[in-house]
Amino acid sequence: QAQVVESGGGLVQPGGSLRLTCAAAEAMVGINRMSWYRQTPGKERELVAAIDSNGNSEYAYSAKGRFTISRDSSKNTMFLQMNNLNFGDTAVYYCRVDTTWYDYWGQGTQVTVSS
Numbered sequence: 001q002a003q004v005v006e007s008g009g010g011l012v013q014p015g016g017s018l019r020l021t022c023a024a025a026e027a028m029v030g031i032n033r034m035s036w037y038r039q040t041p042g043k044e045r046e047l048v049a050a051i052d053s054n055g056n057s058e059y060a061y062s063a064k065g066r067f068t069i070s071r072d073s074s075k076n077t078m079f080l081q082m083n084n085l086n087f088g089d090t091a092v093y094y095c096r097v098d099t100t101w102y103d104y105w106g107q108g109t110q111v112t113v114s115s
Contacts, residue, residue, distance in 0.1 A: 005023050009110045014087065016113075017082060018085065019080070034071060035047060035050035038094065039094065040092075047060055048093070
């Protein structure tokens, strides 16, 4: 019954692909911006990609050309297609859902890039 749940992480070889999914509760209303962050131990959580209610997106420099963010507003879901993964992409990926009154975080999904 969590408000925001991520899925799709896993172990992948360098150059491989993963598709992450963020599912916000169907009852959640007033969603404006949805975004993906990632974090490794000892480092601050950093923005990977974001998409607003109009479908406009932005990406971190390291994600441009490799990652694609998308959104299905009718189902309160968001996706992150990650291609050509490298070792630097290893992290816990978190979904953030910004509403008019509250900002929600998921518990994260682990992405590990290893040969």
